[in-house]
Amino acid sequence: MSGFEDEIWHMFAQETEEHLETIESLLLAAEAGHIGESDIAVLFRAFHSIKGLCRAMDLINMESVAHRAEDILGLARDGSCPLDAAMASLLIEAQDALAQMRRATLAGEPR
Numbered sequence: 001m002s003g004f005e006d007e008i009w010h011m012f013a014q015e016t017e018e019h020l021e022t023i024e025s026l027l028l029a030a031e032a033g034h035i036g037e038s039d040i041a042v043l044f045r046a047f048h049s050i051k052g053l054c055r056a057m058d059l060i061n062m063e064s065v066a067h068r069a070e071d072i073l074g075l076a077r078d079g080s081c082p083l084d085a086a087m088a089s090l091l092i093e094a095q096d097a098l099a100q101m102r103r104a105t106l107a108g109e110p111r
Contacts, residue, residue, distance in 0.1 A: 009106070012057055016102050019046040023095045030088035040083055043091070044073040050098060062101045069094040 023046050026039050051066035069091055076083040 008057075012053055013102075013106055016050055016053055016098075019050050020095060020099050020102070022046050024092070027088050027092050027095060030083050031085050031092070033085070035083055035088075037077075040073060040076050044070060044077055047073060047094075057105075059101070059105060062098055062105070065094050065097050065101070069098075 023043060026035065026043050026046075029035050029039065047066050047070040051063050051070060054060075054063035054066060072081075072087065072091060072094075073083075075081040076087065081087065
């Protein structure tokens, strides 16, 4: 890889790690019943940002998972469905899947 490509992958790794950490901490609070509208907005933006980063890197599977999580959070954000423990659990599964795919991608496994 060129220096530019290395730099892009480094930025992807760093930004996705930050978003995944944010998601994890907020979803743990949601499972305990401690989440507000502003937290839901932060979660939505974090999944949305991961979706965009994955699209830019042509990581279609990761993009798809992030997009589905974003859709679920959209329901919570517009008040159609509360972000309860069950929904938080689903979103934690999405976060876990994204983290696993991220590790595999950064380790050079097929995307």
